[in-house]
Amino acid sequence: MRAVRFSVVTAAATVAALTAVTGCAEKSDAKGDGAVQVVAKDDSCEVSKTSIPAGHVELAVENKGSKVTEVYVLFPDDRIVTERENIGPGTRARITAEIKAGTYEIACKPGMKGKGIRQTVEVTGGRSAARSPEMDTAVAGYRTYVQAQADETLPKVKAFTDAVAAGDVEAAKKAYAGSRIGWERTEPVAESFGDIDPKVDVREDGLEDGQKWTGWHRLEKALWQDEKLGAEEKALAPLLLADLTDWQKRVGRAEITPTSMANGAKELLDEVATGKVTGEEERYSHTDLVDFKANVEGAEKSYELLKPIATKNDAALTASLDKQFASLNTLLDTYRADRTSYDFTSYDKVGKADRKKLSDAVNALAEPLSKLAAAVTK
Structure with missing residues (x-):
């Protein structure tokens, strides 16, 4: 967000x-x-x-x-x-x-x-920025990835919004976190449009003056704090689906460059640091570790696509990034049943010492990741 x-x-x-x-x-x-x-x-x-x-x-x-x-x-x-x-x-x-x-x-x-x-x-x-064939390959690969994430997200969102519209609190809770994974993996692309993110992913304390609160977090509050879905919440369900369908249709027209991919990877780590590690993002559902993992996966996808270029220019940097991504992923794996599951520990059960370990691992990755864009354009 x-x-x-x-x-x-x-x-x-x-x-x-x-x-x-x-x-x-x-x-x-x-x-x-x-x-x-x-x-x-x-x-x-x-x-x-x-x-x-x-x-x-x-x-x-x-x-x-x-x-x-x-x-x-x-x-x-x-x-x-x-x-x-x-x-x-x-x-x-x-x-x-x-x-x-x-x-x-x-x-x-x-x-x-x-x-x-x-x-x-x-x-x-x-003059345009010089593009090597490797850069074009990376951009094409990422464009395919973000479109696939949007396409795969829509059915999950529909399952969530159908449950909300039906007033089924428990079904909506089960579908909530999974409906957000594709969005969280590719959030910088979604944010690049400017108007979609405030509709679907804003928290209550992020509202601008006069802005109506809609989207995932408005429904998250109803489900976990209020534990009920009234007429207002039910009416927001089709709106969320419509806004995310708009996102899915527009992803293919997004401006994507090697530097936007590198900067986007860094932005995803910033999202982790300022919203997930702190527990602010999913303050009612405490599904922060699902978002956390999705952000890291999205950042790692950008990096893997850009790695052949960056390695030629700065092999020490990519060696550091390989090490820090592996370390952070290993740490995240300790909070879920298996490596294929998104059934993560509820974040309110993660103590201060463990949150500090997560924060330190994010910091260790963020520092070299901030240099990726420069390495790609050398």
């Missing part, structure tokens, strides 16, 4: 962790290396260049504000070219993206709310 929100207590407790998890803390000064400098403050978004040559573009982001922020490069219709979430106060992030000629906006979102503070930039020239 893109719109990650923090309570005051949570924000204070997690800023330091976000720095490690998102790979934002950089000691080196990025000025003078050709990157577009983006300085995010609580009331401004300063961009060093408003005219950028097409191709591989690197943003060097520094958060000089007092709030956790997000930085986006957006198409004119608000579709996402690339993004980096959870950039803590006083930290930096580097974002590599493949951008074609056109008009775009760079948006900083202090507090990770609203439409953000925006600057228009022109990407000029007919």
Whole structure:
């Protein structure tokens, strides 16, 4: 879920962790290396260049504000070219993206709310980022993967929404977590459309002013906290199915590049760090470990497709990523009956010490994963 929100207590407790998890803390000064400098403050978004040559573009982001922020490069219709979430106060992030000629906006979102503070930039020239046959193969493979995930998700969603519409609480509970796996594996692609994620995957504390709460988490609350499905919840079931059918139809038109795949893998680890490890994402059902595993699987799929390219450019990086993915997956396996099952331990049964182990494993993977996009474009 893109719109990650923090309570005051949570924000204070997690800023330091976000720095490690998102790979934002950089000691080196990025000025003078050709990157577009983006300085995010609580009331401004300063961009060093408003005219950028097409191709591989690197943003060097520094958060000089007092709030956790997000930085986006957006198409004119608000579709996402690339993004980096959870950039803590006083930290930096580097974002590599493949951008074609056109008009775009760079948006900083202090507090990770609203439409953000925006600057228009022109990407000029007919030059496109160089694409090797291996890159084309990786993109084609990932496009097939995300479409398959959407196609396989719809029947599972229908089983869930049919149970909700019928008022069958127990059947809906059983179908809930499984209906989310394909979405969680490919969430960065779904979020790139801009309008679907707020309809289907927003939590109550992530709602914008005037936004009606719909989607999975609205029904999750009804099922596990209220333990009943009234007329309002039953009416939301076909809406969720319709919104996810829209997602399924639009996945094939998504903008996918090698850098968006690499950045998306990193975004999925950020999702784990800020929503799953904390227990905030599935706060009523406590099915966080199902989402956790799906996020990791999606990140690993992107990595495996890009690995032949990255290995040529940085073999030490891919060796580290192989090791850290294996370590995290081994740890996750201890919370389920077998490696083929998604019957994970309820997250409210996972103690603080074990959550710390999970967090440490995510951090260990997130650091090298933050370098994948740069390795792919060397």
